[in-house]
Structure formats: structure tokens, C-alpha cells
Amino acid sequence: MSRIASFKAPQTVDDHDIEQPPPLDRPIRRHDDVGGGDIDLVVERLPRLQHPALLASMASAVTEVAQTRSVLRLLGDRPDHEAVDAARTRLAEIDADLSRRLEEIVRAPRPEGVDRLRWRAEQAELEKGCRAEAEREKAALRAVIQLDEMHEAYEKLLREAENRLVKMYGSAAEGGDVGDGRKGAEMGQEEWEELNEEVIDILQGGPGKSLERVDLSGRHLRYLPEAFGKLRGLLYLNLSNNQLEAVPDAIAGLEYLEELHLCSNGLVSLPDSIGLLLNLKILDVSANKLKSIPDSISKCRSLVELNASYNELTYLPTNIGHELQSLEKLWIHLNKLRSLPTSVCEMRALRLLDAHFNEPEGCRMPSVMNLSSNFSDLGELPASFGDLINLRELDLSNNQIHALPDTFGRLDKLTKLNLDQNPLVVPSLEVVTQGVEAVKDYMAKRLLDILLEEEKSMAEEMSPTQAGNGWMMRSTSWLNSWVSGVSGSVAGYLGAGMPSSSSSSLGLFTSICLLQSVVAVTCGALMMFYLDEIAAFGHGRETAGKLRGSTPHDQLLIQTSDSFAGLLLLAVGFLLFMVAFVRDRGFQIFFAKGCILLHAAMALWRVYFERRLEDLAHDWPRQLVGDLVLSLSWVFFLVYSWRE
Known part of the structure; x- marks a missing residue:
């Protein structure tokens, strides 16, 4: 049996994990046959590794590293x-809801015929539940x-x-005491260098001089x-390319600060x-060691530009998008982000x-455009992505x-x-190759088809009693598609002359509402x-008399109807004022789509009813033009807002 070759690999090299070193009484062995070159290279680059005291100190630290890593894996x-x-x-x-429910239980009135002790017991059971x-849930x-x-601690x-x-x-390389590495760190934190003379001059004379710019x-x-x-009056502070490891909390005193540059520090x-810093507009913290913001x-x-590139960020604040509504430029490249909030x-x-x-594993696909997102595990974009209406350049390649x-x-x-190097299905590659407009x-057509299909499904499920509503929904859908077509045509004429600020469309909406109000x-x-005077002025006294009715009963009905119509117009005016x-x-x-539908319905009513009346034959075209003008004002608002 001893002549049979063994299938087990010969152990010519000491097998041990780098994080579980061999016993200290065994010297580091060099093997020229297996891996000897690697060991010689390590010893050549780190000659102090053979120092007995260094090995003894590092063994404990390596074991601690191995244990911590194993816990993180678990x-x-x-x-x-x-x-x-x-x-x-x-x-x-949950805590707020629990407090509210407990308060309701305590304040609940005791039912009649229920003993006090029994009621307390029932309340206790409810509280317990x-x-x-x-x-x-918690x-x-x-x-x-x-x-x-636990992840943070480990x-x-x-x-x-x-x-x-x-x-x-x-x-060890400097010839000092090796120890366990802790003392050196403590001493490093206790070392204070003398402040730069320029800094001292600024601090001594700054408050009296009302400095606005400081470049250090x-x-x-x-x-x-x-x-x-x-230095409360400071507007600009540049502390780039220094060796700062921390920024004091007292920086909050710079309440008027607009620009803060902290790049290339530690x-x-x-x-x-x-x-x-509520007035801060530009913040540059690039090229540091930030783990988080x-x-x-x-x-x-007020922040307009934020540069946090070249750091070690693993996430961004959850509410950063909800609060920083003025932010125009955001640089977060060369970090460890896996996703965006x-x-x-x-x-x-x-x-x-x-x-x-x-x-983190090393995505090496360079960004070509300014707006880029190169997360190799990014599989989808949220539906709210369409709200980025000011987006001009976007790179989603290699995802x-x-x-x-x-x-x-x-x-x-x-x-x-x-969109290169993506397994795109919607849209197809044929569409992508035609360009961004395609x-x-x-x-856009796909979204419209989806909405029409949903409307069709709802109409099929609708009962006969809801037929009127179904007609209204179909009319609204037709109007939406018509307005979309008009917006596309008008937008081509307006071109790039439209303002890009969202506040412009808000002001336009307010102006239209106030004018119509x-x-x-x-x-x-x-x-x-003043109904009689207006009727006489617009139609003449003879026609106005006919419109008021021939009998007292008819005159009362017509006057009541016209007064009610005037009251309704007053209510509409106040409603428009509040909506503005x-x-x-x-x-x-x-609201704009609803107004367009209302004015369109009024115009159709005038065409099919008022023009048939002989006494109103010369009056309905003028009112029809008014309805169309009011309707077109809302169409203009929709086109303007969509272009924006």
C-alpha cells in the first residue's frame, strides 16, 4: 500500500490564512518551489516583518481584524x-398612534349598566392589546x-x-516602540501645532473689520x-488644500455664509x-474621507451647487431631494454609492x-455626459423620474x-x-438608435396608449347607470389628446424662447385665474x-322687452333665473380668486383641463341652441368668441407649463 501514490496534495508549504498567522516560534520560511517569489517580494518590500516584537504585536491585531471581518460576514x-x-x-x-389610541381608551365613557371595576378591567385589556x-410591528x-x-460599530x-x-x-520602520498601535494614535490626537500667523491676524482683527472673504x-x-x-459677516470661506480632519460646530455662527470650500482635506x-447655514449656496467638500453627509x-x-466627489460616501441623506429644491448641480462621482435615494x-x-x-467592486465605465449614473446593478428607474423636467443630459450606460x-x-x-450596454426591451434598440427625440x-405615445387602455377597461366594467359619466370620461380623454396635440404644435413655434423657471408657469396660472375672476x-x-339696462343696450328696447316675457309670471321666472345666473357667476369668480x-x-x-372642457361645452351649447333663436341670432357669435378666448387662455397655460 505504501507504493500507491497518494492523491493528497503534498504540504510543502505551511498552509495558513493571512489572518491566522503561524506560531511565533516558527520562522517565516521561504520556498523557492511554491510561492517563494511572492514571499521574497513581501519581505523585500516590508523588511521589518521579520522583527520578533513586530510579529508579536501584529499577531494580536491581525486576529482582531479576522474576528471583526467574520462577524461582519455573519x-x-x-x-x-x-x-x-x-x-x-x-x-x-407607531408611538404617536399608540399614544392616541391609549388616550381614546382612557377618555372613552363608561357604558350604562357596566360596573366601574369591570370597565377598568376591559380598558386594561384593550390597552394591553x-x-x-x-x-x-416595532x-x-x-x-x-x-x-x-451593529454594522456601523463593527x-x-x-x-x-x-x-x-x-x-x-x-x-517599527522609524525605530520606535512598536506597542499595540494605540498609544501612537492617542499621541497624534494630542499634538497641536501652532496656528498660522495669518489665521491669528484674521481672528484678532476680523470681527472689527467685518470681513466678507477669507481665503486660507x-x-x-x-x-x-x-x-x-x-466672523458673522463672512460670505466666502476657502479652506481647501489643508490638513483639516474636522470642522468645528461653531461654523454655524457664519449665518450669512454663501460659499464654503473644504476640498482636499482629511x-x-x-x-x-x-x-x-441657511444662506449657503455653494458647498465643496470633494477629495476628503467623508463616509456620509x-x-x-x-x-x-438655498444650496445651488454641492460637490461631494472623491470621497467614501455609501449613501446620501434620504430627504435630500425633498428639501434641496434649489439645487442645480450635484457632483457625487468617485464614491461608494450603490443607489440614489x-x-x-x-x-x-x-x-x-x-x-x-x-x-465598490470597480465600475470602470467612464461617464461621457454631465448627467451620468453608472451603477452596475441599477435595474430600473422610478416613475417619478419624469418629474426631472429640467434634465438636459443623461448617461445610463452599462447598467x-x-x-x-x-x-x-x-x-x-x-x-x-x-443607453448603451443595457438589456433594453422598452423602448427597443431600433427606437434607441434613432436618437433621443425618437x-x-x-x-409619450406608450403612456397615452396605457391611459386609453385603462379608460377602455373602466368603460367596459361600467354599469348602464353610469353611462353619462362614461361619456364625460371619453370627452375628457378626447380633450386631453387634443390639447396634447395642440401643445406639440404650438411648442414647435415657441421653441427655446420659453422661460425655464417653474415660477413663471405659477405666475401665469395666477394671472389667468385673477383675470377671469x-x-x-x-x-x-x-x-x-343691471340686467334690464344691459338687455336694452345689447338688443334694443323692443327685443329686450320680448326677452323679459309677456306676462308677469313669465317675467318673474326670467328675472329669477337671470339673478340666479348672476349669483352663480359671482360664486365662480370667488372660486377662481381662491384657486389662483x-x-x-x-x-x-x-383645473386647467376642467376649465377647457367647461368652455368647450358652453361653446357647443351656444352653437346648437342659441343660434336657433331669432332674438339671439346676432348675439351668440360674440359669446362664442368669448368662450373660445377663455378656453385658449387655459390651453396656452398647459402648453407653457409642459414646455417648461
Whole structure:
């Protein structure tokens, strides 16, 4: 049997994990036959590895690194930051709902005939049931939050252990005491260098001089004193290309600051107090070591440009899109982002978004356009993506997108689009090759077909008693498609001369409502109080007498009807006045479509009824023109808002 060759690989090399080193009494062996070249290369580059004291110190640190990594692997994937925020929000909602329900139970009146003690017992059971139900729902939410906190804690331990390894070897290379790497770190934190003389001069004379601009870039600063917060009149502060590792909370005192440049430093985090800089318009924190951006950044609602590129960001604040409505340019490329929060699609003013090189495993597909999103695992875009109406350039290449959202056709200003290297099904590759306009037209037609199909399905399910409503829905659909066609035609003539600010369409809506409100109130008042004079002026006294009726009974009915019509016009005028100040874009478009349908119905009524009456034959064309003018004003608003 001893002559039979063994199938087991010969163990000519000491098999051990790099994170589980061999015993210290065994020296590092070099094997020229298997892997010897690699070991020689390591020893050549790191000659201090054979130092016994260094090996003894590093063995403990390596074991700690291995244990921490194994725990992180056991924990599984870290929850998404947006999911964690949603869990915290839901916990607060559950607590508020529980408090409300408990208060209702306590304040509930005792039914007649029920003993007081029995009623208290029933209330206690109800409270117990409510608390148990709330705890069951909160358990899963707490698990998500705790898992995220455990990941954060163990990742911090892992970073500290890895940093100690580096410090150990650095100390050994300098000939110092190796230790465990902790003392060196503490000493490094206690070292304070003298402040730059220029900084001292600024702090001593700044408050009295009312400084507005301070440029301290490239001064090798390692420390920013709290006294900087006293320069309240400062508008511009440049601290780029220094060695800052932290920004003091006192920076919140710069209440008028508009530009803050902190690029090319060693910042690991930003203070939460940065959210108090309400006038901040430009923030540059690129080329640092930021792991995250504080949620308070969402309070800087004046922010126009934010550059957080060349960092280690793993997520963006969940509400960044809901709050930063003025943000026009966002650079977040060369980070570790795996996805963007859904609120980004709410940034209506956003014109430039650069998010390339964000895959941790190494996505190496360069962005061609300014607006790029190169997440290799991005599979779909949210439906709200169509709300980015100011988007001009978009790069979605090298992803896993199968279909564009149905609202994609609303991106009227999009001029550059890159969809290469995607398994696209909707739209097809034939449409994509025809260019960005073909893609937008295809998606707009697809959305219209979907809406028509849904309307058809609803009409088929509708009962006979709802036939009238079905006619109204079909009329509305026809009107929508007609207005869409008109908007496309008129938009071609208007071209690029249309303003791009969303506030312009809001002002147009308000102006139209106020103008029509004045017209309605004026006409209503005239019909209620000066109807006879108006009829005589418009038709002549003889025709006006016929229109008022031949008998007292008819005259009373006609006068009552006309007065009621005037009162109705007054009500419409006041309604238009109140609606004029509504700022919801969706409501405005819905209201405009309703007004178009109303004026169109009035015009049809005049054509098919009033023109048949001999006494009104010369009057109905003038009223028809008025209805058409009012209707076209709302069509103009829709075209203007859609182009915007």
C-alpha cells in the first residue's frame, strides 16, 4: 500500500490564512518551489516583518481584524440607509398612534349598566392589546435599526484595527516602540501645532473689520479654531488644500455664509450644525474621507451647487431631494454609492448630476455626459423620474435597465441620452438608435396608449347607470389628446424662447385665474343688478322687452333665473380668486383641463341652441368668441407649463 501514490496534495508549504498567522516560534520560511517569489517580494518590500516584537504585536491585531471581518460576514448585508430612515420614521408614527389610541381608551365613557371595576378591567385589556400589537410591528423595525448600528460599530472596529496595523509597522520602520498601535494614535490626537500667523491676524482683527472673504487655501492648517464662528459677516470661506480632519460646530455662527470650500482635506465627517447655514449656496467638500453627509444638509435650502466627489460616501441623506429644491448641480462621482435615494427625483431645478465611478467592486465605465449614473446593478428607474423636467443630459450606460419609466416622455428638455450596454426591451434598440427625440416620442405615445387602455377597461366594467359619466370620461380623454396635440404644435413655434423657471408657469396660472375672476364677478354683478339696462343696450328696447316675457309670471321666472345666473357667476369668480393662489402643479393642470372642457361645452351649447333663436341670432357669435378666448387662455397655460 505504501507504493500507491497518494492523491493528497503534498504540504510543502505551511498552509495558513493571512489572518491566522503561524506560531511565533516558527520562522517565516521561504520556498523557492511554491510561492517563494511572492514571499521574497513581501519581505523585500516590508523588511521589518521579520522583527520578533513586530510579529508579536501584529499577531494580536491581525486576529482582531479576522474576528471583526467574520462577524461582519455573519451579520449579512447592511440595510439601505433609506430603509433605516424609513424604519425610524415608522417607529415614531407607531408611538404617536399608540399614544392616541391609549388616550381614546382612557377618555372613552363608561357604558350604562357596566360596573366601574369591570370597565377598568376591559380598558386594561384593550390597552394591553394595543401595546402588544404595536410591539409586534416595532420588533421588525427595531431589528433593521439594530442591524445597521451593529454594522456601523463593527466597521468602526475594523477600521481602527487596520489603522493600528499600519501604525505598528510605521513605528517599527522609524525605530520606535512598536506597542499595540494605540498609544501612537492617542499621541497624534494630542499634538497641536501652532496656528498660522495669518489665521491669528484674521481672528484678532476680523470681527472689527467685518470681513466678507477669507481665503486660507494651501496653508497646511490642521486645526480650525472655534473663534471662526464669530466672523458673522463672512460670505466666502476657502479652506481647501489643508490638513483639516474636522470642522468645528461653531461654523454655524457664519449665518450669512454663501460659499464654503473644504476640498482636499482629511475630513471624515461634517458637523450637524452645517444645516444652520441657511444662506449657503455653494458647498465643496470633494477629495476628503467623508463616509456620509449629515442629514441636516437638507436644511440648507438655498444650496445651488454641492460637490461631494472623491470621497467614501455609501449613501446620501434620504430627504435630500425633498428639501434641496434649489439645487442645480450635484457632483457625487468617485464614491461608494450603490443607489440614489428616491427623493432625488424631486429635485425640479437639478440640471447637472454626475454620479459615475460609484461601484465598490470597480465600475470602470467612464461617464461621457454631465448627467451620468453608472451603477452596475441599477435595474430600473422610478416613475417619478419624469418629474426631472429640467434634465438636459443623461448617461445610463452599462447598467441592467430593461425598461424606461412610462413618464420618460415628459423630459422635454433632454437633448443627450446614452443607453448603451443595457438589456433594453422598452423602448427597443431600433427606437434607441434613432436618437433621443425618437425615444421621448415613443415613451409619450406608450403612456397615452396605457391611459386609453385603462379608460377602455373602466368603460367596459361600467354599469348602464353610469353611462353619462362614461361619456364625460371619453370627452375628457378626447380633450386631453387634443390639447396634447395642440401643445406639440404650438411648442414647435415657441421653441427655446420659453422661460425655464417653474415660477413663471405659477405666475401665469395666477394671472389667468385673477383675470377671469374679475370678469366673472363683474358680469355676475351686472346680471343681478343691471340686467334690464344691459338687455336694452345689447338688443334694443323692443327685443329686450320680448326677452323679459309677456306676462308677469313669465317675467318673474326670467328675472329669477337671470339673478340666479348672476349669483352663480359671482360664486365662480370667488372660486377662481381662491384657486389662483394654489401652488400645486398637478392641481393647476387638472383645473386647467376642467376649465377647457367647461368652455368647450358652453361653446357647443351656444352653437346648437342659441343660434336657433331669432332674438339671439346676432348675439351668440360674440359669446362664442368669448368662450373660445377663455378656453385658449387655459390651453396656452398647459402648453407653457409642459414646455417648461
